[in-house]
Amino acid sequence: MEKGTDYYEVLGVGRSASEEEIRKAYYLKARLVHPDKNPNDPQAAERFQALGEAYQVLCDPAQRRAYDGYGKSSVSKERMLDPISVFTLLFGSEAFEDYIGLLAVASMASGELSSEHDHPEELQERLKALQRDREENLARFLIDFLNQYASGDKEGFSNRAEAEARRLSTTGLARKQCKKGGAKG
Numbered sequence: 001m002e003k004g005t006d007y008y009e010v011l012g013v014g015r016s017a018s019e020e021e022i023r024k025a026y027y028l029k030a031r032l033v034h035p036d037k038n039p040n041d042p043q044a045a046e047r048f049q050a051l052g053e054a055y056q057v058l059c060d061p062a063q064r065r066a067y068d069g070y071g072k073s074s075v076s077k078e079r080m081l082d083p084i085s086v087f088t089l090l091f092g093s094e095a096f097e098d099y100i101g102l103l104a105v106a107s108m109a110s111g112e113l114s115s116e117h118d119h120p121e122e123l124q125e126r127l128k129a130l131q132r133d134r135e136e137n138l139a140r141f142l143i144d145f146l147n148q149y150a151s152g153d154k155e156g157f158s159n160r161a162e163a164e165a166r167r168l169s170t171t172g173l174a175r176k177q178c179k180k181g182g183a184k185g
Contacts, residue, residue: 007054007067015068019059026055098141 008015011025030051031037038044057063057075066074149157 005050007057007072010050010054011058013058017058022055022058026051026059030055098138 008017011017011022011029013021013025017025030048033044033047033051035041035044035048057067063075145160146157148160
């Protein structure tokens with residue numbers, strides 16, 4: 001992150017932004033600058049790193065107070081997580097969306113679920129409906145995906161599944177998970 005860059009500017013929010021506004025701004029910007037979305041841009045990882053750092057500081061009340069009072073030199077880098085991990089923990093990976101759906105926190109961050117005037121009961125009902133829709137969409141996807149095998153085209157299915165595995169293995173999250181699991185590469 002550039003020394004003169006302000007965390008609020010990086011996220012595009014004002015100093016009085018709420019945690020929800022910060023989360024929403026992070027979600028929208030992170031989807032644009034994510035390295036998986038910009039494979040030919042050498043600065044994408046750097047911008048994503050800066051965005052993740054700004055988000056982590058401004059969403060932690062103690063870190064935010066320190067930053068607001070004393071600047072970047074007061075921010076603890078020891079507790080910072082890798083930006084790919086932060087994004088994935090919060091919102092999942094778009095590459096895996098067919099298999100896991102859009103996580104509720106991503107829906108909330110995108111503004112799809114909440115408004116300032118919602119009652120908790122209304123939000124809970126919308127979350128339940130979203131989860132039900134998510135489960136139905138995932139079931140339809142899996143039925144479609146497995147239909148080729150069930151129809152007797154085992155070789156075609158195998159080729160398709162291998163191609164899908166290769167596609168998914170190219171995401172930042174998959175590389176990290178494979179290394180944690182002991183896979184080489």
